[in-house]
Amino acid sequence: MLETPEQTAAAELRFDTVLIANRGEIAARIMRACRDLGLKAVAICSEADRQAPYSEAADAFLCIGPSSAGKSYLNQDAILLAARLTGAGAIHPGYGFLSENAAFADAVERAGLVFIGPAASSIATMGDKIAAKRAMMAAGVPCVPGPDTALPDEPASVERIALEIGYPVIVKASGGGGGRGMRVVPEADQLQEAIALTREEARKAFGSPSLYMEKFLQHPRHIEIQVLCDDHGNAVWLGHRDCSMQRRHQKVVEEAPAPGIAPDIIQPVGMACVEACRQIGYRGVGTFEFLYEDGAFYFIEMNTRLQVEHPVTEMTSGLDIVQAQINTAQGRVLHLAQRDVTCEGHSFECRINAEDPENFLPSAGVITHLALPQGPGIRVDTHIHAGYKVSPYYDSLIAKLIVHAPTRAKAMARMCEALAGTEIDGIATNLPFLRALFEDDAFARGETDIHYLEQWLKLRR
Ligand code: ADP
Numbered sequence: 132m133l134e135t136p137e138q139t140a141a142a143e144l145r146f147d148t149v150l151i152a153n154r155g156e157i158a159a160r161i162m163r164a165c166r167d168l169g170l171k172a173v174a175i176c177s178e179a180d181r182q183a184p185y186s187e188a189a190d191a192f193l194c195i196g197p198s199s200a201g202k203s204y205l206n207q208d209a210i211l212l213a214a215r216l217t218g219a220g221a222i223h224p225g226y227g228f229l230s231e232n233a234a235f236a237d238a239v240e241r242a243g244l245v246f247i248g249p250a251a252s253s254i255a256t257m258g259d260k261i262a263a264k265r266a267m268m269a270a271g272v273p274c275v276p277g278p279d280t281a282l283p284d285e286p287a288s289v290e291r292i293a294l295e296i297g298y299p300v301i302v303k304a305s306g307g308g309g310g311r312g313m314r315v316v317p318e319a320d321q322l323q324e325a326i327a328l329t330r331e332e333a334r335k336a337f338g339s340p341s342l343y344m345e346k347f348l349q350h351p352r353h354i355e356i357q358v359l360c361d362d363h364g365n366a367v368w369l370g371h372r373d374c375s376m377q378r379r380h381q382k383v384v385e386e387a388p389a390p391g392i393a394p395d396i397i398q399p400v401g402m403a404c405v406e407a408c409r410q411i412g413y414r415g416v417g418t419f420e421f422l423y424e425d426g427a428f429y430f431i432e433m434n435t436r437l438q439v440e441h442p443v444t445e446m447t448s449g450l451d452i453v454q455a456q457i458n459t460a461q462g463r464v465l466h467l468a469q470r471d472v473t474c475e476g477h478s479f480e481c482r483i484n485a486e487d488p489e490n491f492l493p494s495a496g497v498i499t500h501l502a503l504p505q506g507p508g509i510r511v512d513t514h515i516h517a518g519y520k521v522s523p524y525y526d527s528l529i530a531k532l533i534v535h536a537p538t539r540a541k542a543m544a545r546m547c548e549a550l551a552g553t554e555i556d557g558i559a560t561n562l563p564f565l566r567a568l569f570e571d572d573a574f575a576r577g578e579t580d581i582h583y584l585e586q587w588l589k590l591r592r
Contacts, residue, residue: 145245145462146220147171148190152210153225156531157437159185159514161223164453173217175210177203179522184514191217198524204228207235211242221245221460227526230436231258231308247460249414249435256411257433261305261343267419267430270407273400275422275429277345281305286323289344293322296346302326304333305341310380312336315347348429350580351422353377354389354397356404357444358417359455361465366408368401369448370474372440375581376568378491383561383584384568385440385480387447390539390577392423400428405469416441416456422581439482439528442512446478446535477542478535481550481565483513484527488564495523499557504549508535508542521558529560543575567591 148171151161158174162185165172174189179198186192193213196203203209205228214222222239224230230248233255239246248254257263265279277296282289293300293316302325304312312333314325326342334340352375360366373389374382389397404419418434441452450467459465485494501517513530515521521529532549536542550566571587573579 143462145460148173148217148219149221149223149247149457150175150210150214150217150219151189151223151225152204153223153228153230154180154183154204154514154525156512156514156528157225157439158183160512161225161453162188164451164457167451168454168457170457173213173219175203175213177524179524182520184516184519193217198522200228200525207232207238211238211244214239214242214244219244221247221457223247223457224436226436226439231434233258245460247415247457249417250412253411253413254435257417257435258308259305259341260303260307260432261341263433264343264430266411267407267433270403270410272403272407272419272430273421273428275345275348275431277343280343282326282342282344289326290319290322292344293319296344299347299349300344301347302329302342302344304329304337304339305343306333306337306339308337310377313380348422348424350582351424351429352389352578353382353581354392354421354423354428356397356401356419356421357438357441357452358404358408358413358419359450359452359459359465359467360408360413360415360417361459362414362462363464364409365465365467366405366413367465367467367469367472368405369444369450369452369472371397371401372443374440375579376574376584377581378584378588382440383482384565385443386539386542387443387478388474389423396426397428415459416452439531440480442510442531442533443478443480446510446533447474447476448472449475476535476537477539478533479542479546481532481546481569482528482561483530483532483553483555483565484561485521485529485558486527486561487559488561491561493523493527494559495521496558497521498555500554501556502552502554503530504532504552506548508545509533509549510535515555529555539577540575543569 149165150173151158171190173191175195176183177198195209229235233251236246237251299317302314314329316325330340357369371389372387374385376384420431421428498519503511510533534545536545547569
């Protein structure tokens with residue numbers, strides 16, 4: 132898929148050192164990709180992460196600030212200074228933190244460095260959900276019914292829009308993310324209050340009161356399409372994932388491919404995503420997220436970064452998505468035709484979180500004992516080890532358990548084995564809950580919707 136060694140040697144490389152502006156499992160994952168590509172890697176940390184195990188593989192390791200993310204992993208000036216001090220030519224933002232911050236991407240490029248991600252303008256368009264919806268409609272990507280404009284202020288106009296869409300509707304913050312800034316409105320009499328609350332939330336959390344409205348789909352699945360694009364107009368989609376197993380709009384288990392979706396149904400959607408990428412001049416990796424209900428796809432948003440769940444697509448496509456992403460940022464030509472993208476077998480990912488399995492409160496502390504599963508078709512992406520101190524400052528994701536097998540049923544059985552072979556003591560984790568979920572009959576049959584997990588959790592109480 133990449134250039135031959137001769138072509139590579141001839142091509143002018145844009146950078147030979149990558150600064151990884153992130154932490155945890157994804158910092159370790161990016162480090163591995165840099166190593167495999169023969170690039171030097173710089174790791175950064177906050178005071179809480181001084182013991183980060185990936186520091187050992189790094190060519191340089193700098194503590195850039197105090198434990199709170201705002202003063203370290205979100206501190207743009209400190210990160211740019213670290214890049215300058217270490218001679219890094221590129222910055223990989225990972226996911227979360229500054230990964231979808233257009234101003235940061237812009238600052239990186241203005242500092243003469245390469246941002247490993249799309250152009251700042253692509254991030255800005257997709258970060259504004261209304262602009263994203265407009266761009267997708269223009270490119271022929273199917274969207275959730277509802278206008279591609281911000282909600283007006285006058286109550287009467289808003290009521291008219293809701294009636295046109297038909298209740299139930301969902302009010303969403305244009306700048307929202309992470310499952311926050313949205314509210315379902317079942318009936319007309321709850322509309323004005325829902326708008327006032329969401330607007331206030333959006334103003335506080337995202338710095339913009341801009342809202343939009345769309346149809347609330349009642350039993351959709353969350354299906355997403357992974358794309359990979361270079362700087363030379365080449366774009367492919369690498370297959371689809373099902374991320375319907377969610378709690379509070381947060382994904383818990385992901386799988387590839389999405390079960391029960393015929394190729395002739397998904398094919399046009401994948402091609403529309405590729406076309407949209409060409410139209411907006413997209414570079415690098417990205418994900419188009421869709422709701423899928425009654426055989427139809429509805430675009431909800433595009434993530435302009437590497438995603439937590441990228442490994443399930445790596446397992447089924449046989450491609451290294453992180454390496455490919457770095458190569459596109461390097462300016463290399465993507466030599467991968469759509470017909471060469473295949474999907475072999477089935478893959479699941481479980482997010483292992485440091486949290487109480489009953490009340491889901493985060494759990495911090497020292498891991499006193501750790502056993503991770505091994506064997507064919509099992510992969511663990513993590514940064515933890517026995518003696519590692521899980522800090523309360525960051526996201527609770529501590530490991531990703533990924534399996535691959537020839538069929539979905541075999542992949543489920545393999546995940547059951549892998550979960551049984553995982554032991555993490557000293558802190559609470561969601562492992563008991565994941566083990567129970569992988570014994571569930573409806574999940575085993577496949578095609579459960581985005582509400583399934585929360586209903587399942589309620590029934591277990
Ligand atoms: P975020 O950027 O916060 O992740 P998304 O727009 O991707 O927000 O939506 C997150 C989740 O919210 C979806 O996976 C889905 O569960 C739910 N959701 C969003 N829009 C709708 C909708 N129109 N109808 C039903 N559920 C929705």
